[in-house]
Amino acid sequence: MSLTAALPQQSGASGRDAAELEALATQAGRDLEHATATEIIQWAVDTFGERFCITSSMQETALSHLASTVQPGIDVVFLDTGYHFAETVGTADAASVTIPINLVTVRPRQTVAEQDATLGADLFARNPDLCCQLRKVAPLERALQAYDAWATGIRRDEGPDRANTPVVAWDARRGKVKIAPFARWTQDDLDSYIVDNGVMTNPLLHDGYPSIGCWPCTRRVAPGEDPRSGRWAGLSKTECGIHT
Numbered sequence: 001m002s003l004t005a006a007l008p009q010q011s012g013a014s015g016r017d018a019a020e021l022e023a024l025a026t027q028a029g030r031d032l033e034h035a036t037a038t039e040i041i042q043w044a045v046d047t048f049g050e051r052f053c054i055t056s057s058m059q060e061t062a063l064s065h066l067a068s069t070v071q072p073g074i075d076v077v078f079l080d081t082g083y084h085f086a087e088t089v090g091t092a093d094a095a096s097v098t099i100p101i102n103l104v105t106v107r108p109r110q111t112v113a114e115q116d117a118t119l120g121a122d123l124f125a126r127n128p129d130l131c132c133q134l135r136k137v138a139p140l141e142r143a144l145q146a147y148d149a150w151a152t153g154i155r156r157d158e159g160p161d162r163a164n165t166p167v168v169a170w171d172a173r174r175g176k177v178k179i180a181p182f183a184r185w186t187q188d189d190l191d192s193y194i195v196d197n198g199v200m201t202n203p204l205l206h207d208g209y210p211s212i213g214c215w216p217c218t219r220r221v222a223p224g225e226d227p228r229s230g231r232w233a234g235l236s237k238t239e240c241g242i243h244t
């Protein structure tokens with residue numbers, strides 16, 4: 001679905017102020033540290049209702065699948081940067097018709113062609129931080145205005161930058177509750193969930209891409225290499241800015 005068709009009404013008011021949301025997040029971070037992913041999502045659905053969404057990079061659809069079992073029709077925010085592999089866009093399209101979710105596709109203010117015209121071609125090669133800010137971070141922040149809480153599929157075992165990911169935390173920069181139901185999962189846990197539940201995955205996962213982002217900034221990884229080493233390879237950059 002398009003952004004316009006799928007975004008829920010942006011009321012701008014949740015009934016809870018930032019202090020209440022922060023207190024909720026802090027308490028839940030303690031209470032839910034040992035909860036299952038399903039219990040964490042159930043808590044979020046019960047607590048925030050329609051002001052809770054999940055986000056997906058469409059590398060796989062495990063979080064979308066699990067969340068839909070708790071709340072059919074749940075909003076799943078997908079950032080379409082304009083630089084995705086065709087396989088990633090195809091996975092999002094397939095997810096929207098095979099999983100009971102409401103796919104909320106969010107796009108940057110400018111198309112790639114418009115950005116090239118105003119900032120020059122291939123901004124990703126000259127200033128990837130600015131490119132990520134314009135094409136990922138800012139669109140997500142606009143989309144999250146409709147919600148009090150959002151969930152992401154990041155895990156502690158994905159690397160040092162994510163090793164201390166809380167299951168629930170206060171996202172002070174955005175003024176939202178940030179939830180990571182899979183934080184304590186390992187890669188094996190995720191793989192088992194995918195196999196056991198017949199969860200759809202991005203075909204590139206089986207073609208040498210264990211971590212999938214935009215095509216200009218993602219390369220294949222050799223067996224045994226750090227799975228995220230193919231992201232922004234050759235640069236010190238390791239995150240797009242969404243999780244930092």
Ligand code: SF4
Nearest residue numbers: 124128131132214217
């Ligand atoms: Fe731009 Fe690369 Fe960031 Fe995608 S990952 S938004 S192409 S810099």
